[in-house]
Amino acid sequence: MSLLSAHDLAVARAGVPVLEGVGFALAAGRALVLRGPNGIGKTTLLRTVAGLQPPLHGRVQAAPDAVAYAAHADGVKGTLSVTENLAFWASVFGTASVAAAIDRMNLRDLADRRAANLSAGQKRRLGLARLLVTGRPVWVMDEPTVSLDTASVQLFGDVVRDHLAAGGAALIATHIDLGLDADVLDLGRFRARPAAAGGIRSAFDEAFT
């Protein structure tokens, strides 16, 4: 049984259709990598899957509260320490795995540092540690390795691999090889036809894009 699936999905950015007819099913233990050139619609698809914007057409299926989304932005609060940031997210998600997440993402030496004073790569590690504290099975990630050095990419690949081994799943837009045994979805096949472009901006799009 799949943890996440998309059926005949069409998505738009700022009212303009970018992808249509997208379908996939992601089973427990599996990773799916989204591929395609800049601007094809990877972020738009991930935002739709994460519930941040409605599809133009089709549907996304996942259990309630199954999906954790790691966007381009790290989603960290600069005035809070590393530990406080994760404690905040743990309280939001009703989990208590902050210390484990700090250890796993190699943040122990930085635990008391204000997030504003982290380097870009350290901030990214903190942003990704948030996935661990969500306790959610489906990780949806948009270019998660941006700013990470080679060792951190490897570390994060290991974290995702462990997540999959524990029965989780991952949907990842990435140009980097994380060393996972992943399926690949080439979004070039789903480019919206020009005739469908220039669509009407929905009220939701007006408000949230």
Ligand SMILES: Nc1ncnc2c1ncn2[C@@H]1O[C@H](COP(=O)(O)OP(=O)(O)OP(=O)(O)O)[C@@H](O)[C@H]1O
């Ligand atoms: N806020 C916005 N307003 C209008 N158009 C946008 C906006 N954000 C993105 N777009 C357009 O929507 C299309 C899809 O963008 P999206 O960010 O989903 O692509 P992507 O595949 O994730 O790109 P990249 O690999 O560069 O991150 C692009 O043509 C882009 O120019």
